[in-house]
Amino acid sequence: MAKQNLELKATSFTLSVLYINNADLDIIAAELDKKLAQAPHFFLGAPLILNLSALDDTPVDLASLRSLLIERQLVIVGITEASIPFSVQAKDLGLAVVKSGKQAATAKIPPRGTKIVKQNIRSGQQIYAKDADLIVFGAVGNGAEVIADGSIHVYGALRGKAMAGAGGDTQSVIIASSLEAELVSVAGQYWLAENLQQHCQAQRGCVRLEGESLTVELLP
Amino acid sequence: MAQIIVVTSGKGGVGKTTSSAAIATGLALKGKKTVVIDFDIGLRNLDLIMGCERRVVYDFVNVINGEANLNQAMIKDKRCDKLFVLPASQTRDKDALTKEGVGKVLEDLAKEFDFIVCDSPAGIEQGAMMALYFADIAIVTTNPEVSSVRDSDRILGMLQSRSRRAEQNLEPIKEYLLLTRYSPSRVKTGEMLSVEDVKEILAIDLLGVIPESQAVLKASNSGVPVIIDQESDAGLAYSDTVDRLLGEDVPVRFITEEKKGFLKRIFGS
Numbered sequence A: 001m002a003k004q005n006l007e008l009k010a011t012s013f014t015l016s017v018l019y020i021n022n023a024d025l026d027i028i029a030a031e032l033d034k035k036l037a038q039a040p041h042f043f044l045g046a047p048l049i050l051n052l053s054a055l056d057d058t059p060v061d062l063a064s065l066r067s068l069l070i071e072r073q074l075v076i077v078g079i080t081e082a083s084i085p086f087s088v089q090a091k092d093l094g095l096a097v098v099k100s101g102k103q104a105a106t107a108k109i110p111p112r113g114t115k116i117v118k119q120n121i122r123s124g125q126q127i128y129a130k131d132a133d134l135i136v137f138g139a140v141g142n143g144a145e146v147i148a149d150g151s152i153h154v155y156g157a158l159r160g161k162a163m164a165g166a167g168g169d170t171q172s173v174i175i176a177s178s179l180e181a182e183l184v185s186v187a188g189q190y191w192l193a194e195n196l197q198q199h200c201q202a203q204r205g206c207v208r209l210e211g212e213s214l215t216v217e218l219l220p
Numbered sequence B: 001m002a003q004i005i006v007v008t009s010g011k012g013g014v015g016k017t018t019s020s021a022a023i024a025t026g027l028a029l030k031g032k033k034t035v036v037i038d039f040d041i042g043l044r045n046l047d048l049i050m051g052c053e054r055r056v057v058y059d060f061v062n063v064i065n066g067e068a069n070l071n072q073a074m075i076k077d078k079r080c081d082k083l084f085v086l087p088a089s090q091t092r093d094k095d096a097l098t099k100e101g102v103g104k105v106l107e108d109l110a111k112e113f114d115f116i117v118c119d120s121p122a123g124i125e126q127g128a129m130m131a132l133y134f135a136d137i138a139i140v141t142t143n144p145e146v147s148s149v150r151d152s153d154r155i156l157g158m159l160q161s162r163s164r165r166a167e168q169n170l171e172p173i174k175e176y177l178l179l180t181r182y183s184p185s186r187v188k189t190g191e192m193l194s195v196e197d198v199k200e201i202l203a204i205d206l207l208g209v210i211p212e213s214q215a216v217l218k219a220s221n222s223g224v225p226v227i228i229d230q231e232s233d234a235g236l237a238y239s240d241t242v243d244r245l246l247g248e249d250v251p252v253r254f255i256t257e258e259k260k261g262f263l264k265r266i267f268g269s
């Protein structure tokens, strides 16, 4: 097999989180210098996530905060529990905005509606059911895309792409009368056609998450 | 009020112009006053297939721009006095077709004709969008192969979202499948999709199946729509197609491999 130049694998890491509890950067700098003097090698080069929950909406320039940390040889990779303005700044600075496992697990799933489409979805068409389950009375053609924050039910052949749990809901499922999809994904975990075909050939089935990976359950 | 038919496909070279010419001629021969319009601005060839290329003086774009009136631009068919051709311009660019301009011309024609057949260019650009925008009926011309079926599916999506009927929430365009260049022997060997395969994927009513036929090339070379050639399988298949369009229930022919029957083998044919 040819060597792949790119591979994407999900791996979990343990990262230290530095809580920034004061908006005054001078105070933060002084405090840091004190900590580093006590244990000079403890933080050195270690990737850090900044927890900004204490700052709420206090305007702090994230770029200055980052420079302050970099000057002290700290490697900052992202922020967490930050208000939206911080997330925007982080994006500009190329920093990640991460959710801790705890936070993700407790993320509220908004109450869902249902979006019903009573026709075939054709190549080039895209349907998105925001905060809702999606039900299609018809087929989803090759080159068409159906996306839902909830589950997707297709009462016809699913030949295009289907993405359920687009907002991160891992309980979402994809059900189709004939699973022939180009891609199926639940809460970001996806299979391409070839993966899907290893589990089912144009059969009626339900695709869902079991732990971190997808499975298909064939339906009668 | 005329019915506006668009002959469309997405993919190029599948037989839209051949079909537009044949169907328009067939409708006229059935006594329906019909005009066929070439929407393929810059690549006109409907007039060639209809055998009237030497009589083109003004064209569709001239009419839209008010440089000629419809009676000056429409060419009356030599064979059938119910049939007219509105040729495309060879020189102007496709953006000459505006929604207002096309709408006005179709509105004027609709008062006079029973059927307006719009020969769409390939692709999903302006010309193709204008050809389908005002349609009441779409004849989705498809060859029995995967890429053509995919493009037809794409066009069906456009019919459902980008047409006048879709935008104004009217009753949707009536969509029909016309399967062209069908070769039963190549279906049998698995090189081509079968009628059933294509129907299954596109899920629209079948209007007709036109076999791959030498008669088509012969007809276009001589500027006679193939439906006039009632000796040919393609000509007969187009006649059946026109009958179905007019509501008759006609069985589909030429979809199984031709075998010499028992009697034919004995007596010759």
Ligand SMILES: Nc1ncnc2c1ncn2[C@@H]1O[C@H](COP(=O)(O)OP(=O)(O)OP(=O)(O)O)[C@@H](O)[C@H]1O
Pocket (backbone or CB within 6 Å): B009, B011, B012, B013, B014, B015, B016, B017, B018, B019, B040, B120, B121, B122, B180, B181, B182, B210, B211, B212, B213, B214, B216, B217, B220, B234
């Ligand atoms: N049933 C048929 N049997 C054999 N040849 C055919 C058949 N139908 C069409 N053809 C041939 O296919 C070619 C393309 O046909 P035509 O010009 O009608 O297609 P088109 O869809 O209008 O193309 P374009 O997208 O370029 O406008 C022509 O050479 C024509 O003779």
Ligand SMILES: [Mg+2]
Pocket (backbone or CB within 6 Å): B016, B017, B018, B040, B119, B120, B121
């Ligand atoms: Mg053409």
